[in-house]
Amino acid sequence: MIRYGDEVASIARELRDPGDLEILLDRADSARVVMIGEATHGTHEFYAWRSALTQRLIEERGFSFVAVEGDWPDCERVDAAVRGGPGAPDDPRSALVRYDRWPTWMWANEEVVDFTRWLHGFNAVRPPDDRIGFHGLDVYSLWQSMREILTWLRENDRDLVPVALDAYRCFEPFNEDPNAYGWATQFVGASCEDKIIKMLAELRDRDFGVWQNAAVVAGAENYYRTMVRGGPDAWNGRDRHMDETLDRLLTRYGPTSKAVVWAHNTHVGDARATDQADNGELTLGQLARDRYGWDEVLLVGMGSFRGSVVAGAQWGAAMESMPVPPARSGSLEEILHLTAPRNALFVFPAGDDAPDLLTTVLPHRAIGVVYRPERERWANYVPTVLGDRYDAFLWFDESRALRPLHTLRVNAHEPETYPSGV
Numbered sequence: 001m002i003r004y005g006d007e008v009a010s011i012a013r014e015l016r017d018p019g020d021l022e023i024l025l026d027r028a029d030s031a032r033v034v035m036i037g038e039a040t041h042g043t044h045e046f047y048a049w050r051s052a053l054t055q056r057l058i059e060e061r062g063f064s065f066v067a068v069e070g071d072w073p074d075c076e077r078v079d080a081a082v083r084g085g086p087g088a089p090d091d092p093r094s095a096l097v098r099y100d101r102w103p104t105w106m107w108a109n110e111e112v113v114d115f116t117r118w119l120h121g122f123n124a125v126r127p128p129d130d131r132i133g134f135h136g137l138d139v140y141s142l143w144q145s146m147r148e149i150l151t152w153l154r155e156n157d158r159d160l161v162p163v164a165l166d167a168y169r170c171f172e173p174f175n176e177d178p179n180a181y182g183w184a185t186q187f188v189g190a191s192c193e194d195k196i197i198k199m200l201a202e203l204r205d206r207d208f209g210v211w212q213n214a215a216v217v218a219g220a221e222n223y224y225r226t227m228v229r230g231g232p233d234a235w236n237g238r239d240r241h242m243d244e245t246l247d248r249l250l251t252r253y254g255p256t257s258k259a260v261v262w263a264h265n266t267h268v269g270d271a272r273a274t275d276q277a278d279n280g281e282l283t284l285g286q287l288a289r290d291r292y293g294w295d296e297v298l299l300v301g302m303g304s305f306r307g308s309v310v311a312g313a314q315w316g317a318a319m320e321s322m323p324v325p326p327a328r329s330g331s332l333e334e335i336l337h338l339t340a341p342r343n344a345l346f347v348f349p350a351g352d353d354a355p356d357l358l359t360t361v362l363p364h365r366a367i368g369v370v371y372r373p374e375r376e377r378w379a380n381y382v383p384t385v386l387g388d389r390y391d392a393f394l395w396f397d398e399s400r401a402l403r404p405l406h407t408l409r410v411n412a413h414e415p416e417t418y419p420s421g422v
Helices: 002-011 018-028 044-061 072-083 110-124 142-156 158-174 178-187 193-203 208-227 233-253 284-292 332-339
Strands: 012-014 033-036 065-068 133-136 259-262 297-311 320-324 343-347 361-365 381-385 392-399
Touching: 002 012, 002 332, 012 018, 018 044, 018 297, 018 343, 033 044, 033 284, 044 110, 044 259, 044 297, 044 392, 065 233, 072 110, 072 133, 072 142, 072 208, 133 233, 142 158, 142 208, 158 178, 158 193, 178 208, 193 208, 208 233, 233 259, 233 284, 284 297, 297 332, 332 361, 332 392
Parallel strands: 033 259, 033 297, 065 133, 065 259, 297 392
Antiparallel strands: 012 343, 297 320, 343 392, 361 381
């Protein structure tokens, strides 16, 4: 670890308050997309500093919207609240507390409440057409999105209700259980794919929201159908869906629009710098670099050495605050614990003259919504070339669990994602 000491000191900047992010904002000047990752879905520091960076990107660099690893219909309620839409609650907390798909704490938490309240206030003094949005990129809301489509069509385009109803009825026998649907497509030939493709084609030129819900249904159907086969197809279909949704949003907001993306490190980081590529997996960050160009995309990762995190002991289990033990020997996290300031910002130098820390393959911790601390020594690490996976990195030596909201109902039907709910 000693050999990394001088080079860490040369590129690490102490992180004390949001003013210390200036060099990262300067790096973001040329970017159309800034993706901000997190090593867990349940850590206060990751959410709080991601919010602080996003606020500065919006206020000082003119970013247009925030797109998150969340479901489209749930996030549209939040979008209406932060924009001050007709009939929307004055406090975005009312929209966040309605998240009911496990893991609810991922977005229904006080840290996101703080950010969305700030965004609501920021938007309140701006013209309605110039307000900052909050949108979901993920693929899970099949049945909720189908209901949103039918509701919109019954109110706005009744001639297309039959094609949507035909798709909806195809899923009815599975009682909103994605596992049952996925397995049925393998053994019974019960796929609804053709009906979904027909519905998507009919809705393509309609309202953006209804078309996006149709795209979610198509993406979710593909995800559940491929997930039961194993292999990388389900993961890749999910990240491709998020990439396509992001591109649709940028097109909708206009040619000068810019996006901030919030997702786990395993989606934000470039898979080609990890063993994900060896497994045939691709990532949202990789797809964005390929679509917009490396100069147009800024990928920011995060990590910590020890602390606590909100997670579940198994899929669908009650959320709890769990200890995060010290990172394992030889990991990126141990190196930074021994050589970096307690809280630090790394903005990686451009070009080929990079220090060993950025070019060596190192284990880099990744904790999902399912976490078992006792497995820390042999699980939860992704072999990573740090300087290729990200463009910058936020480091917190000790972190603490975020503050969940207590939602009224939790739906745990969704199948477990791999790896462990990220």
